[in-house]
Amino acid sequence: MASMSKITTFFNDNAESLAVEIVESVLRSMKIVIPEVEKEQAIKMYIEFFGFLGESLTEKKDGVPEDLIIWSKKNAEQQISSGGKISEIAVRYPPTRRIFAELLTRICIEFGLSLKENAYMIKKVNEMLDLSLNETIFTFEYLANSYREKAQREIAELSAPIVLIKEGIAVLPLIGMIDCYRATYILEKVVPDIANLHIQYLIVDYSGILTIDADIAKYLRQIGDILLLLGINVMITGLRPELVITVVNSRIDMSAIKTFANVKQALEYIE
Incomplete structure (x- = not known):
């Protein structure tokens, strides 16, 4: 325990120089260059890391320092905002573990610690790095899903615009690929907007659709039925x-809905 107390004191007194050594060694090992501000953030995090590690050795303290969690989340956020991959962060952890092991082994030899004490210190560091990596991945996945949902909403809004072309007549041009998400969006968001327009005729134009499967075709037919029940001629x-x-093979009954080659023909029929 006395030797561990000396290590704790050493970490506290030399936290900054040790943090710089870790960061510089990892960057040099991987032959990468990062912005100076990111480098400073990493050094700041590792200063707290060494202080926390020293306390955990003498006080049997578990967990990770708060700065490590914050730093891990920021790494994930930066990757998402820059369009990077999580693998670009994950690959930094193996060399970090190796450099830590080499540094701790050197320190243990200088202080005359046993192999068991050396192994214990390396284990503590690996546990902290594991938690950091997990936090980075979890945050990246959460943000990636949030960005994906936001992009889906934006695409859905752009792919099904309601165009009021005359009094009582509107066109709903469907654009791109209709999937379950966009079909649900049309049902929950677009249909109520159409009903609020108090129109008599709605022309649903499929010329911009890339492809649809049988399930989506049935979904769109149900949307058409809802509009018909609202008194709108579809x-x-x-x-x-x-x-x-696709419609024929799905055995969808389209007899209640008039079809035309293009919007011009549909407008001529209405007039």
């Missing part, structure tokens, strides 16, 4: 042969 335009084949 017309379909722009069905390409491959889309027609």
Whole structure:
């Protein structure tokens, strides 16, 4: 225990120089250059890391320092905002573990610690690095899902705009690929907006649709039924042969909805 107390004192007295050594060694080992501000953040985090490690050796303290958690989350946030991959962060951990092991072994030899004490210190460091890596990955996945959902909402809004072209007549041009998310968006967001327009005719144009499967075709047919029940005359335009084949193979009854080759023909019919 006396030797561990000396190590704790050593870590507290030399935390900054040890932190700089770790950061510089990892960057040199991986042959990478990071912005100076990121380098300073890493050094600041490792200063607290060594202080926490020293306390954990003498006080049997578990967990990780708060700065390590904050730093791990920031790494994930920076990767998301820059469009980077989580692997670019994960690959830094193996050389960090190796450099820590070499540093701690050197210190243990200088202070005359046993192999068991050396192994214990390396174990503590690995546990802290494991928690850091887990926090980075969890934060990255959470943010990635949030960004993905935001992008889906934005795409859904752009892919199903309601265009009021005349009094009582609107066009709903469907654009891109319709999946379950966008079909649900149309049902929950677009249909109520259409109902609030108090229109008589809605022309649903499929000419911008890349592809749909049988399930989505049935979903869109249900949306059409809802609009019909709201008293809106629904017309379909722009069905390409491959889309027609999907509808026919799905055995969807389209007899209640008039279809036209294009929007112009549908408008001529209405007039």
